[in-house]
Amino acid sequence: MAGKGKLLIIDDNVELLFALQLFLKPHFAKIDTIKNPNQLLSQLEVDEYDVYLLDMNFKAGINSGNEGLYWLNRILDFDSNACVVLITAYGDVELAVKAMKEGAVDFIQKSWDENKILSTLLSAYKLRNSKLEIKGLKEKQKQINHQINKNTQFVRGNSKGMLDVFRTVEKVAATEANVLITGENGTGKEVIARELHLLSHRKDQVFVSVDLGSLSENLFESELFGSKKGAFTDAKEDRMGRFELASGGTLFLDEIGNVPIHLQTKLLTAIQNKQIVPVGGNSPVEVDVRILAATNCNLLEMAADGLFREDLLYRLNTITIELPTLRERIDDIPELADFFLQKYADQYNKGECTLEKSAIKKLSQYSWPGNIREFQHIIEKSVILSDTKKLSASDVLIGEGFQLSKKILDSFNLTDNEKLLIEKAIKHTGGNMSLAAKELGINRSTLYDKIKKYDL
Numbered sequence: 424m425a426g427k428g429k430l431l432i433i434d435d436n437v438e439l440l441f442a443l444q445l446f447l448k449p450h451f452a453k454i455d456t457i458k459n460p461n462q463l464l465s466q467l468e469v470d471e472y473d474v475y476l477l478d479m480n481f482k483a484g485i486n487s488g489n490e491g492l493y494w495l496n497r498i499l500d501f502d503s504n505a506c507v508v509l510i511t512a513y514g515d516v517e518l519a520v521k522a523m524k525e526g527a528v529d530f531i532q533k534s535w536d537e538n539k540i541l542s543t544l545l546s547a548y549k550l551r552n553s554k555l556e557i558k559g560l561k562e563k564q565k566q567i568n569h570q571i572n573k574n575t576q577f578v579r580g581n582s583k584g585m586l587d588v589f590r591t592v593e594k595v596a597a598t599e600a601n602v603l604i605t606g607e608n609g610t611g612k613e614v615i616a617r618e619l620h621l622l623s624h625r626k627d628q629v630f631v632s633v634d635l636g637s638l639s640e641n642l643f644e645s646e647l648f649g650s651k652k653g654a655f656t657d658a659k660e661d662r663m664g665r666f667e668l669a670s671g672g673t674l675f676l677d678e679i680g681n682v683p684i685h686l687q688t689k690l691l692t693a694i695q696n697k698q699i700v701p702v703g704g705n706s707p708v709e710v711d712v713r714i715l716a717a718t719n720c721n722l723l724e725m726a727a728d729g730l731f732r733e734d735l736l737y738r739l740n741t742i743t744i745e746l747p748t749l750r751e752r753i754d755d756i757p758e759l760a761d762f763f764l765q766k767y768a769d770q771y772n773k774g775e776c777t778l779e780k781s782a783i784k785k786l787s788q789y790s791w792p793g794n795i796r797e798f799q800h801i802i803e804k805s806v807i808l809s810d811t812k813k814l815s816a817s818d819v820l821i822g823e824g825f826q827l828s829k830k831i832l833d834s835f836n837l838t839d840n841e842k843l844l845i846e847k848a849i850k851h852t853g854g855n856m857s858l859a860a861k862e863l864g865i866n867r868s869t870l871y872d873k874i875k876k877y878d879l
């Protein structure tokens with residue numbers, strides 16, 4: 424069976440070239456040879472090789488190996504994933520080590536046996552395939568990131584509060600500073616974190632978000648730091664945690680104020696040492712992450728009350744960005760309304776829709792305890808239910824979902840009662856979704872799922 428891969432042999436010993444070509448022919452799809460290394464660059468212009476077998480010494484009498492090192496570097500300049508195996512004079516181990524430091528994958532000493540040279544070259548070919556696979560995956564990751572980033576459109580707004588926010592965002596994005604983003608639920612903290620990532624040097628790497636508010640204490644460590652096979656009953660294989668997944672990119676720690684104090688210590692150690700130890704493992708793994716964190720809690724107050732570690736707070740809040748509530752940025756309501764109107768009109772095939780002045784007025788007068796998240800749901804609901812393309816005040820369905828309670832007080836229906844309890848919890852906590860979720864005994868993402876499901 425014919426071999427795979429292309430091999431280029433560069434050596435000034437013509438007999439050796441001939442012998443090697445004959446012996447290796449069945450194992451490679453193509454073998455070319457060059458006896459004068461000066462022809463190497465022009466050869467690389469015409470063809471691409473998987474593996475190179477390169478002599479270290481070309482000129483009779485000069486055995487410094489420098490010429491081999493020179494050509495090694497030219498090949499790597501041309502293709503950084505090239506797999507170059509060097510032929511060294513017997514006893515030239517020091518030189519071979521130097522060459523491997525410069526990027527050669529292996530070396531064989533002259534007067535080799537045939538099995539040794541074949542196995543070295545076939546291993547180099549395997550390595551080449553792995554390198555190309557990694558290159559392909561990195562490229563794919565870049566494309567996927569690019570696609571995700573393209574889809575995350577948002578409204579910057581022109582209100583004074585948001586202009587201040589973006590002034591800070593633009594100053595700190597390109598730095599490696601950790602940023603703490605504060606603001607009520609639904610004000611767009613994650614949107615701002617993504618924007619910071621996109622404007623940073625890490626933009627081609629991943630943005631990994633973790634909702635610490637919805638992580639149970641049991642899962643906290645394994646989710647963040649990963650786990651080794653056998654660490655607990657269900658750990659059937661090694662699993663990477665969010666820190667390691669985000670390495671090279673940005674890690675967004677959402678709802679940081681909900682982390683119990685004893686777990687804060689573990690978080691601090693990981694951030695401080697830039698190392699994590701997976702659950703069930705004993706060796707630390709280096710991680711290179713930029714930390715962005717968000718909360719709707721007042722961490723300074725929590726620190727004063729002994730509920731949040733001060734040292735962790737100072738690690739996180741090198742820069743703090745405070746997002747205004749929607750009721751503090753009423754000026755942005757027309758732009759936001761237009762943005763979501765177009766978005767949902769497209770999504771539900773409603774054609775070109777517009778909002779009449781009365782509708783904008785109604786949207787501007789409401790207090791928006793759930794901020795932009797609530798605003799977005801109201802526009803979505805209004806687009807779905809309206810019979811007209813020109814939406815007026817009566818088509819804007821603010822507060823319609825909260826009519827339920829009176830009707831079903833005496834009902835034993837489980838769904839109705841679940842809706843009622845959710846409504847009550849949201850009202851009781853003044854729209855604070857984390858607190859409402861806590862009172863209901865569910866996590867925040869489940870609460871959001873239910874709000875969407877019941878159209879509340």
Ligand SMILES: Nc1ncnc2c1ncn2[C@@H]1O[C@H](COP(=O)(O)OP(=O)(O)OP(=O)(O)O)[C@@H](O)[C@H]1O
Pocket residue numbers: 576577578579606607608609610611612613614615677717719762795796799856
């Ligand atoms: N400026 C904006 N433009 C468009 N959409 C936005 C904007 N800000 C927020 N949103 C939308 O509002 C919703 C809530 O935003 P986001 O999750 O970023 O808020 P948050 O403050 O992190 O919320 P929470 O505190 O509940 O985690 C999301 O669907 C988001 O896409």
